[in-house]
Amino acid sequence: MPHPFRFPFGPLLRRMFVAAAASLALGAPAHAKPDPNAAPQDFVRQVADQALAVLKQDPALKSGNIARINQVVDEYILPYVDFEKTTRLAAGRYWRQASEKQRTDLAQAFRGTLIRTYSGALTRTDQSTAVKLQPFRGDPSASDVVVRSQISQSNSTPVNVDYRLEKTPEGWKIYDLNVEGIWLIENYRGQFAQQISQNGIDGLIQALNQRNQ
Amino acid sequence: MKNAFSTRLAPALATAALLAGCAQTPTHPDPRDPWEGFNRGVYQFNDKVDRAVLKPVAKAYTYVTPAPVRDCVHNIFSNVGDLWAAANSMLQGRGHDFVNTVGRFLFNTTMGVGGCFDVASANGARKIPNDFGTTLGVWGIGQGPYLVLPILGASTVRDGVGLLGDWNGNQLATVGRIDNVPLRNSLWGVEAVDYRASLLDATDTVDRVALDPYSFVRDAYLQRRAAMVLGRKAGDTDHLPNYEDEDDEGAPPAAPATPAPAVPGTGQQ
Numbered sequence A: 001m002p003h004p005f006r007f008p009f010g011p012l013l014r015r016m017f018v019a020a021a022a023s024l025a026l027g028a029p030a031h032a033k034p035d036p037n038a039a040p041q042d043f044v045r046q047v048a049d050q051a052l053a054v055l056k057q058d059p060a061l062k063s064g065n066i067a068r069i070n071q072v073v074d075e076y077i078l079p080y081v082d083f084e085k086t087t088r089l090a091a092g093r094y095w096r097q098a099s100e101k102q103r104t105d106l107a108q109a110f111r112g113t114l115i116r117t118y119s120g121a122l123t124r125t126d127q128s129t130a131v132k133l134q135p136f137r138g139d140p141s142a143s144d145v146v147v148r149s150q151i152s153q154s155n156s157t158p159v160n161v162d163y164r165l166e167k168t169p170e171g172w173k174i175y176d177l178n179v180e181g182i183w184l185i186e187n188y189r190g191q192f193a194q195q196i197s198q199n200g201i202d203g204l205i206q207a208l209n210q211r212n213q
Numbered sequence B: 001m002k003n004a005f006s007t008r009l010a011p012a013l014a015t016a017a018l019l020a021g022c023a024q025t026p027t028h029p030d031p032r033d034p035w036e037g038f039n040r041g042v043y044q045f046n047d048k049v050d051r052a053v054l055k056p057v058a059k060a061y062t063y064v065t066p067a068p069v070r071d072c073v074h075n076i077f078s079n080v081g082d083l084w085a086a087a088n089s090m091l092q093g094r095g096h097d098f099v100n101t102v103g104r105f106l107f108n109t110t111m112g113v114g115g116c117f118d119v120a121s122a123n124g125a126r127k128i129p130n131d132f133g134t135t136l137g138v139w140g141i142g143q144g145p146y147l148v149l150p151i152l153g154a155s156t157v158r159d160g161v162g163l164l165g166d167w168n169g170n171q172l173a174t175v176g177r178i179d180n181v182p183l184r185n186s187l188w189g190v191e192a193v194d195y196r197a198s199l200l201d202a203t204d205t206v207d208r209v210a211l212d213p214y215s216f217v218r219d220a221y222l223q224r225r226a227a228m229v230l231g232r233k234a235g236d237t238d239h240l241p242n243y244e245d246e247d248d249e250g251a252p253p254a255a256p257a258t259p260a261p262a263v264p265g266t267g268q269q
Helices: A009-031 A042-059 A060-063 A064-075 A083-091 A100-120 A184-212 B001-008 B011-021 B038-062 B068-091 B095-110 B132-138 B158-173 B179-197 B200-209 B213-235 B242-250 B262-266
Strands: A129-133 A144-153 A156-168 A171-179 B147-151 B155-158
Touching: A042 A064, A042 A083, A042 A129, A042 A144, A042 A156, A042 A171, A042 B068, A064 A100, A083 A100, A083 A171, A083 A184, A083 B242, A100 A184, A100 B200, A156 B068, A156 B200, A184 B213, B038 B147, B038 B179, B038 B213, B068 B095, B068 B132, B068 B155, B068 B158, B068 B179, B132 B158, B147 B158, B147 B213, B155 B158, B179 B200, B200 B213, B213 B262
Parallel strands: none
Antiparallel strands: A129 A144, A144 A156, A156 A171, B147 B155
């Protein structure tokens, strides 16, 4: 603390107060844990805002640190994603042929790819990045809904990102993602089928694990 | 992409790609991609050219130009392109999109200093991408087989024809009208580099997440094009992918559709 009589402590204090208030305001969304039992669009907004707030506060972000973004996605988005369901739907009819262990292993192996896919949408995040939710058009009482959003950045074209959610006993869970018209699960079905028909389910697990290294 | 380029080089490229393609046999045929062997050949060729030339040039461009300049260049080309996009919206009978895109063009050209700033997007008037391939699709013409074009990449037979329309309607009607040949060609060069640079994030993501980049790009392209032809309807619930149907056919009672209780526990290690 500078000596009160020699320094213009009034402005200094004010500046410190403003800085503290600003950091509180920035930090606040990170502390508000998303509520899976809220309305689906509120839930998605909470998840997105929390992840963005964490990323914006992180100095590693400016260097475009992919590993760090992956970490944030793993910690702040993946808990709200039903990646087991994503994997099951991507495997399609082959899921029935898989043993219990293969199912578990496949979901674990695909998890890394999912993290990298979700973080792909966040690599350009900067201080101007904002998520805007589109008006909810589905049936609010349905158990399978789509929430639409736009991720915008200053002076560049916003990206349309939709989330598909399912109501589970623990509340809403995201299980599919659409970026500019492209659904994630739909886009992995062909690749999964191709790998499985070539090298079997274990071959697919192996190929996914190789990508995780 | 360029006039001289397409007449002199493209046949040579196509031949090279064709030769490369003959060695391949698809392992999991997709009915939308009957020419997979050929396409994979062209894809590999494009990938080599991209990694050797196009991507390094785009990266160097991104490295030496400050982001505001890059955004400005990108926005100017995008703004000029809005005119042709608007024309296509009109051809498709999407009057709402037409009015919005013309409004965007006028607003960005004036308030956005010749399109340098995308002030329309900043004010909520998002760009509505459109092209002649989509117009043909809206008119009811099927996409035809998937087709990888040399250098230009993912396409279909219909969209390949659409590209010819885009070339005439967009490039030849705008930059192509410039009489000064070196200037015109330089602008096309910058546009090509800007285009590749704008895709750097996307292609890096594909490199990180794709199991088989060829299928990944193909499936993404076909999904995206189908969504564009559907337009606003693409987001309706009846156009959502229905994964469960196929999942449940065959043996309904044998495999429960609900997640096995053992699995969530494993996710927490």
